[in-house]
Amino acid sequence: MRLTRDTAAALHLQMAGRLWREDRLEAAAAAMSAAFAAGLPASHQFDLQRMIDAELATRRRSVRVRLSEELEIEVAPMQTAWRVAVSDVAANALRDVTRALDVRWPMPVLLTLVPDSNWVTFVHARYGYYATRSDRLKVVLPPASAQLGGVLRSACLHEMAHAGVATVAQGRAPRWLDEGIAVWVESDGRPRGDIGGAWPQFASADALSGALEGHAMSLDGRDAAICYALAGRIVQGEALRAGVSALHGWLRRIGAGEPWRRAYGRAFHRPFWRTEREWRRTIREAAGR
Numbered sequence: 001m002r003l004t005r006d007t008a009a010a011l012h013l014q015m016a017g018r019l020w021r022e023d024r025l026e027a028a029a030a031a032m033s034a035a036f037a038a039g040l041p042a043s044h045q046f047d048l049q050r051m052i053d054a055e056l057a058t059r060r061r062s063v064r065v066r067l068s069e070e071l072e073i074e075v076a077p078m079q080t081a082w083r084v085a086v087s088d089v090a091a092n093a094l095r096d097v098t099r100a101l102d103v104r105w106p107m108p109v110l111l112t113l114v115p116d117s118n119w120v121t122f123v124h125a126r127y128g129y130y131a132t133r134s135d136r137l138k139v140v141l142p143p144a145s146a147q148l149g150g151v152l153r154s155a156c157l158h159e160m161a162h163a164g165v166a167t168v169a170q171g172r173a174p175r176w177l178d179e180g181i182a183v184w185v186e187s188d189g190r191p192r193g194d195i196g197g198a199w200p201q202f203a204s205a206d207a208l209s210g211a212l213e214g215h216a217m218s219l220d221g222r223d224a225a226i227c228y229a230l231a232g233r234i235v236q237g238e239a240l241r242a243g244v245s246a247l248h249g250w251l252r253r254i255g256a257g258e259p260w261r262r263a264y265g266r267a268f269h270r271p272f273w274r275t276e277r278e279w280r281r282t283i284r285e286a287a288g289r
Ligand SMILES: [Zn+2]
Pocket: 126, 158, 162, 179, 182
């Protein structure tokens, strides 16, 4: 039997995705090239190819240092002092995330710092990205998010919080909640940011998730900043009202397979629609309507 070109391209692409999730970047890059050679249109899965390329280029230029049972970093082998300082920030951030979300890490978090901003021009995100791999929880940060004394701590907290949510909720948290928790953790429980322009398009959980997931919005733009601030504010409100342990219980129930709205009802002892009603009121008040 001969494979058609489309089938062959699809198989190579599937293989590239699998190898990338296993963090086997050399092999993933080869599979990606094979997919394009077999006729995969360049526009298709472009981000996967660029992620593989950026992560592979970083791996070739980096050293990997295991800092603890739960944390490994992959950084350029430049100045030792810089690496020590970065490691300190990362370790503190991971400790804070562990505590904030009551996480038991099933495998180490791998923090990868991409050394060249030209490799990550495709990343339009608040800081970088998080992706579950088969033996690591991988956080990738571009140079702009790795500034010592600047955003590095916030970036580590935000992306490691995604790793924590993915772990506790088993990848089942809705996007608005995932981002809301990341923003809440990133700002040490006190999310700031203007939500004045949020009415009416982000006025429900589903609308907010849709906006954050859609391709229409650039995640480093103004609309995204409003969505992040709003999601963070909602999570903060829940944590203040019912306590952080209710939030943990909610995530654990989602992780055990309960639909998130029902899990909310059980963890917070009230229906989610009441929260959503208050959410709309918050947006109206912020907009002065
Ligand atoms: Zn995020």
